[in-house]
Amino acid sequence: MPHANIEIPEKLPIYGQKEMVAFPYMIFPVFVNDREVQIFTEADKYDKLVAIVLKRNEANGGPSGEFFPIGTLCRVNQIKKVSDGKFKVTLEGLHRLRILELEEASPVTLAHCEVVREFVEKSMVSEALVQSLNALLKISLSYGKPLPDDVMKMIDYIDNPARLSDLVALYVSLPLPDLQELLETVDPLERLKKVYVHLTNEVQRIQVKSEVASEVNRKVGKNQKEYILREQMKHIQEELGEDDPRTADMNELRRRIEEAGLPEEVRKIADKELQRLERINPASPEYTVSRTYLDYLAGMPWSTSTEDSLDILRAEEILNEDHYDLKKVKERILEFLAVRSLKDNMKGPVLCFVGPPGVGKTSLGKSIARSLGRTFVRISLGGVRDEAEIRGHRRTYIGALPGRIIKELFRCGSNNPVFMLDEIDKLGQDFRGDPASALLEVLDPEQNFSFNDHYLDVPFDLSKVMFITTANQLDPIPGPLKDRMEVIRLAGYSTEEKLHIARNFIIQREVEENGLKGKPPEFHDDALERLITEYTREAGVRNMQRTIASICRKVAKEITQKKPLRTPITPEVVAELLGPRKFHNEVAAENDRVGVVTGMAWTETGGDILFVEVTSMPGKSELILTGSLGDVMKESARAALSYVEAHFGDFGIAPGAFDNKIIHIHVPSGAIPKDGPSAGITMVTALVSLLTDKPAKRGVAMTGEITLTGRVLAIGGLKEKVLAAHRAGVRRIVAPERNRNDLEDIPDNVRTGLEFTFINEAREALAVAF
Secondary structure, three states: OEOOOOOOOOEEEEEEEOOOOOOOOOEEEEEEEOOOHHHHHHHHHHOOEEEEEEEOOOOOOOHHHHEOOEEEEEEEEEEEEEEOOEEEEEEEEEEEEEEEEEEEOOOOEEEEEEEOOOEOOOOHHHHHHHHHHHHHHHHHHHOOOOOOHHHHHHHHHOOOHHHHHHHHHHHOOOOHHHHHHHHHOOOHHHHHHHHHHHHHHHHHHHHHHHHHHHHHHHHOHHHHHHHHHHHHHHHHHHHHOOOOHHHHHHHHHHHHHHHOOOOHHHHHHHHHHHHHHHHOOOOOHHHHHHHHHHHHHHHOOOOOOOOOOOOHHHHHHHHHHHOOOOHHHHHHHHHHHHHHHHOOOOOOOEEEEEOOOOOOHHHHHHHHHHHHOOOEEEEEOOOOOOOHHHHOOOOOOOOOOOOHHHHHHHHHOOOOOEEEEEOHHHOOOEOOEOHHHHHHHHOOOOOHHHEEOOOOOOEEOOOOOEEEEEEOOOOOOOHHHHHOOEEEEOOOOOHHHHHHHHHHHHHHHHHHHOOOOOOOOOEOHHHHHHHHHHHOOOOOOHHHHHHHHHHHHHHHHHHHOOOOOOOOEOHHHHHHHHOOOOOOOOOOOOOOEEOEEEEEEEEOOEEEEEEEEEEEEEOOOEEEEEOOEOHHHHHHHHHHHHHHHHOHHHHOOOOOOOOOEEEEEEOOOOOOOEOOOOOHHHHHHHHHHHHHOOEEOOOEEEOOEEOOOOEEEOOOOHHHHHHHHHHOOOOEEEEEHHHHHHHHHOOHHHHHOOEEEEEOEHHHHHHHHO
16 A cells, blocks of 8 residues: 655755765754754754755765655654754754755755655565565674664564665664665665665675685684783783883894895885784794794895905015915906995906816815905815705795805895805706706896895995906806906916915924824925826826825824834825825836827816827728727827828828728727816827837927818917926927916926927927927
8 A cells, every 4th residue: 555645845954975875764964054053953944854965975966866855754753952052953854855956045955856655565576575574674683783682672573674775774784875865766675675685695694604604713722822822921921010022033034124224115014914913913934934024124235345455565475484386366356446445336257267176276265265354264165056046936835945146145244255166067957947047147246236145135345356267167157248257267286386375384284183293203305206297197186185184193193102203204204104106207107109199188187298109900991999989089190090091191101001901090098088188299199109110209299289281280288288297207398389388387397307399390299290
């Protein structure tokens, strides 16, 4: 049945509401200022009636566009002043109202309205909806969302769909547009359906929320208990006047960040991470990750540098104290100091020391750091295959850490140390990346001013670091990485240099290491020379140091056994303590032979001598090569044979000497791989010696690459080869003319004890060899 017609005045004051939607049967307060209260006092002229309408967010072109078309007719029950300029107006909703037209009047705006007529027809659908709404309301109440008592009593007795839908709409938490849509839905049955859908969604949301809360409470019950206990402990500590450990820790961390001198962009990241850390439960694993990260940020030497010692004379004294010879290296360091004294912001150089083991590459880095007054840092790259060792792991991984570059800078506390990357030629690569490629940025002064470690994820300036790398060979180092470094070669030592190093450095150290400082043995020079030549054979001095240490241990043993002190240490004492000699002078101990020529070779452990032996036997013409030769050396042997065959008349070889003969070229020490073209001239000489039946001089050692036309090309590693030949007792060297300038690198004492012949053609070598 339809509602009875309601008589209302022709015009009513209108009040635009922005924060709520008024419904019929609803009693609610409105708080207004002294200007807006005039709307409600003006309502006395209109039977205390007023139109409450929701205002739109944006005006739609005219006064009538400011309000929604459907509002609520309300009666003003009470106006009460609550403070200066503030009033509380109590309103009661009566019926839905349609705004027809607005009329500007003074002092308020008036609206021409009409009451919206609603038709209520009871049916099975409406009764079912009413019962379902009641059931849903009780379900929602069971989840802890109570209604006022008077409303609860009303719900059980209301069977009017229009009345029930309006009441439930107030209960369900809906946004203003949805509430306005319900207000504008005139058909009560349709409105009841919409309210039913909204209430169903509300109940489902409450159910899910309750289930999630129950699951979370079950899982974090232990953490919650710990949190409550910590809070109680904190309050107890406050009562006792003690500091909260976590607060003290945060304050200490904040102080370290402030004093670290972080760049502006890094400081923003650190502050943001610190704020995040304060919100994390200390029992959470994320707390440890964040705390460790901030420790690294605060502990990095962003602006901490050691002051360089720019006294060049003092630096030169330190280098000479620690190392003998090595003129080029010392000169390069003094050049760096000289430039550094003239320019403050000089970028650190990247040096690469290349040489055989035991020549002092690593210890030289320590001396450089001491001469500069800088901190010394060393890491070994031998066997490193993971790129993360250089660049670090991202913090998303469990147990992530910075790379070794950042980690060592964190430990040393300085942003300008001497940083040694040892054994850079031993780097590897696999599925975890290529660490050599990661070093490209580290060792490039044009890029490393903003080195980005994956763990820190902020740029760090490495341009002040002096990087020094060491390697035994240059070949394994990738070209782009090699291009970023200044290569300085350290060759082996001569016998005289080893004597000097033993007298001034090793003996004193080993005497102290073996407890003989009170009774130091005296080593004669001839004893040391015998030790060097007969018991050690190396480019460096490592085995010599071990042998001297062995003598010192044997002397210490005799002292503890109350035996007479062995002093001085003579060659005879050396032979007695160390036993039979281990090495013999290959050249001096042998006679000249046909088809045997002395050659020289370069190895990664320094230089060495080798013998090329050639023999022949009847058979089908063939060349046999043995001695673990590489492809390049085999090709060099074939080229030497072709050259000799093509010019046999020039060398006095009889015609037909090659017919029906097997030529066998062998290089002894067959278990040791050998390669390279520098034995070409040696093979030519050995072949001519065999075919002319003339013995070659054993004391002449030669090196040089041969071409098919007989030209002798330059070779590498002449200094190492000459030192090895000198150790072996060679007295004359034959080398390519293009290597004449390399004589400057050979020590004076070695150069004066040898006779050098530089050649351009193979014939010149033959004249010296026979």
